[in-house]
Amino acid sequence: GAVVSQHPSRVICKSGTSVKIECRSLDFQATTMFWYRQFPKQSLMLMATSNEGSKATYEQGVEKDKFLINHASLTLSTLTVTSAHPEDSSFYICSALILETQYFGPGTRLLVL
Amino acid sequence: TQLLEQSPQFLSIQEGENLTVYCNSSSVFSSLQWYRQEPGEGPVLLVTVVTGGEVKKLKRLTFQFGDARKDSSLHITAAQPGDTGLYLCAGDAGNNRKLIWGLGTSLAVNP
Numbered sequence: 231g232a233v234v235s236q237h238p239s240r241v242i243c244k245s246g247t248s249v250k251i252e253c254r255s256l257d258f259q260a261t262t263m264f265w266y267r268q269f270p271k272q273s274l275m276l277m278a279t280s281n282e283g284s285k286a287t288y289e290q291g292v293e294k295d296k297f298l299i300n301h302a303s304l305t306l307s308t309l310t311v312t313s314a315h316p317e318d319s320s321f322y323i324c325s326a327l328i329l330e331t332q333y334f335g336p337g338t339r340l341l342v343l
Numbered sequence: 344t345q346l347l348e349q350s351p352q353f354l355s356i357q358e359g360e361n362l363t364v365y366c367n368s369s370s371v372f373s374s375l376q377w378y379r380q381e382p383g384e385g386p387v388l389l390v391t392v393v394t395g396g397e398v399k400k401l402k403r404l405t406f407q408f409g410d411a412r413k414d415s416s417l418h419i420t421a422a423q424p425g426d427t428g429l430y431l432c433a434g435d436a437g438n439n440r441k442l443i444w445g446l447g448t449s450l451a452v453n454p
Binding site: 234236262264271272273274276279321323325327330331332333334335336337339 | 349376378383384385386387388391429431440441442444445446447449
């Protein structure tokens with residue numbers, strides 16, 4: 231069965247609004263989760279490392295004020311895309327680090343109109 | 344900057360053919376993972392290789408880790424349409440638990 235879930239699986243929003251994506255580690259605690267962005271038929275691009283109880287670590291070029299990450303519990307990390315624009319449309323994937331292996335969620339397709 | 348070069352980027356073959364995907368780097372990895380991803384879904388871990396020279400088999404898929412732990416290959420024997428998908432290699436450099444990702448190989452197996 232699935233180890234990591236994501237919600238919603240797809241979302242359409244208007245430009246300027248904020249969207250929250252949830253990533254849950256099922257049955258396992260995950261101190262560390264990762265957020266990725268992926269364009270069609272391309273590899274994963276790491277956006278940030280989410281650490282439970284502390285601030286997320288963002289990769290170079292990723293705006294921390296635009297992509298807010300909250301890892302409030304050992305099983306839940308959230309990514310909020312603030313003031314979304316059409317260029318933020320993408321496939322967002324999270325992973326949970328469990329026993330030194332990353333297990334991926336099913337992804338969230340975001341479309342900003 | 345650590346890089347993982349993956350080739351080929353795109354591959355379209357007929358059912359029954361064999362293929363090999365390569366991941367190469369100038370860096371040493373403590374482990375290397377292979378994932379398969381279908382459209383609209385997250386990557387699914389196929390295998391993790393840890394030891395230099397290691398060979399692992401998963402049905403018709405054979406994974407090899409280079410002796411120096413800088414490169415890896417994935418060989419598929421008698422490909423089937425169900426093998427179609429995006430194959431990704433990712434190396435664990437050991438720092439911060441982040442993975443270094445290859446660009447992916449988009450495989451299409453035609454019936």
